[in-house]
Amino acid sequence: LDTEAMAQIRKRLDSLTKPQGSLGQLEEIATRLGGIQGTAQPQITRKAVLLMAGDHGVVAEGVSAFPQEVTPQMVYNFLQGGAAINALARQAGAQVICTDVGVAFPLEPADLMRHRVANGTRNMAMGPALTRQEALQALLVGAEVAEDAIQAGNRLLATGDMGIGNTTPSSAIVAVLTGAPLAEVVGRGTGINDGALAKKREVLGRALAVNKPDPGDALDVLTKVGGLEIAAIAGAVLQAAAARTAIVIDGFISTAAAMIAARLSPLSVSYMFPSHGSVEPGHRKALAFLGFEPMLNLNMRLGEGTGAALSFYLLEASLHILNEMATFADAGVSEKEG
Template structure:
C-alpha cells in the first residue's frame, strides 16, 4: 500500500466538515482505499463484480450436511438464471455476477454466463486421502488469479468473493484450524443448519482430517491440497490476482476467510487489498478475521455464502471512498472549528 497516499487520506479526513473520527470504521477504510489506489482521494470503487466459485466436496460422503450434493449444480443453474440471493443483492448494489465452475462434480451446460475452469469434478474425501493433489491446488489457484486479472482488465474496480459448494464449511473449518492453530471444535459450525448430533460428527470429521494430514501454515499449498476445497483454492488465487492488479476485494464469509488465510500465507501483502464484508454466524470466521486483522463491516447473522455478505458491504466501501472525494473541508465550506 502507498504510505504517502494513506497519510494524505488521514490528513484529509481530519479537514472534512465533521468531527474528527466521527465516521468511525469508514475513515480507516477510506485510508486503506487510498493506499491500494496509490492516490488521495482514491477513485470511486466501481464498477463491481462478484465471482462465485462453485465446487463439490468428497467429504460430503461422510454425512456432514443435510443437503444433497446435487444442490451445488442446481444452485449454479439458479444463479445463472438470476434467481439466487446473490443475484438479487447484486442488482441492489449494481454488481456483475460471474459464476465459475472450479470443480462441480457434474458436467454443467456451457454458456457465456459460466466461466468454465473445472480443475476436477469435486475433491476427494479428506478423511481418506488428500482433497486434491498439489498440482490441482496450484491449477485452481492460477485459475482464480487469472479471473481476477481479467476482471481488472475489463475495468472492474471493486471485486467481491462468492462461493457455492455443499459441505464447504467442513473444509473451511479444517483450513482455519490449520492456519490459526485453533481446535477443530472452536472453528466448526452448523453451516447451512445441522443438528447437534451432526455437528458433533462434523467436528470429529474435521479432527480426523487434521490428524491424518497434519496441514501446516508453513506449507500453504500443501495444506490447501490436503484439506481445502477447489473453491477455496480458486478464491485464494482470486485474492492474489486482485492484489497483483491493486484492486480491493470484499470478502464474503467463512469460505472466503479460509481462502484468505491461504492467500495471506502465500503472500502477506495480499492483506492490503482485503476488506471483510461481514461477520458470518459460522464460528471459524471470527478466528480467520482475527488472524487477518480485519474488522467486518456488516454483522447481521448471515450464513448463506454465495457472496451475499460481501455484496451488502459494497455501498459502505463506496461511501467511504466518497467521503474523501466529495465532502467539503472546513476551509472550503467556511465552517468554524473547535
C-alpha cells in the same frame, strides 16, 4: 500501498466538517482505497463478485444438510439471476461472475466447465482432498478470473463461494492455521442438527489425523484439507493484490481462503477488506487471524458473496464522504478548541 496518496487523503479527511476520525472505519477505508489505487482520488467504477463453485468428496461422510446436486443446481440459479447474491449484486450495481472450478456433476452447455480442475475433491477423511497440482491449478483459475474481471474495468472485487459441504474444509483450514481446537471452529453450516454436528467434528478430526497438514505450508493445508473453490478464491485474492485492486472478503469460506492467500503472500492482506461476521463460530478466529473486524453483523450464514456484496455500499460511502463533504474553511464552521 501508496503512502503519499494516503497522507493526502488523511489530510483532506481531517479538514472536513466533522470531528477528526469520527467516521471511523469509513475514513480508514477511503484512505486504504487511495493507497491501493495509488491516488488521492480513488474511484469505484465497475464492481464484480467472483463466485467460485466446487464440490467436496467429504460430503460422503454426511457433513451437510443439503444433497450435493444442489451445487450445480445453484450454479444454474446464479446464471439465471435467482439467488440471493444476484439480488444483492443487482442492488449494488455489481456483476456476478460465476466460475465452475470443480463441481462434481456435468454442466450444460459444456463451456460452463471450461475452468473445471476436477469433478469435486476427494474425501479428505480418507486422504488428501486434492493433489498439489490440482490445488495450484485451481489457484491459477482464480487468478485468471480475477485478472479478466480487472481487465474488464472492475475496480472493486468481492469473493463468493458455492459448494455443498464447504464449511468442513474451511473449518479444517482455520483449525490448522490458527491452532484453534476443532470444537471452536466447527459449526452448523447450512443448518445441520446436533447429530450431524457431532459427526462433522469427528470427520474433521479424522481428516486432520490422516492428512497431518503442515501449518507452516499453506499450500499443503490447501491440498490436503482444502477445496477447489477455496483455492480459486485464494488465487483471486492474490491476483487482486498483484493488480492493486481492492477485494472484499465474504464470510467463513472466503475468509478461510483469504487466510491461505495471506500465508502465501502476507502483503496481500493490505488489499483485502472484511465484510460481515458470520454465524459460523470459526469465522471470528479467521477474521482475527487476518487482523480484521467485521463491518456488518447480520447473523448471516449463506456465503455466495452476499456479505461482501452488501459491503460494497460501505466502501462507496467512504468515497462519498471524501469527495462531497465541505471543509471547515469552506463552510465557515469553527474547529475544535484546545
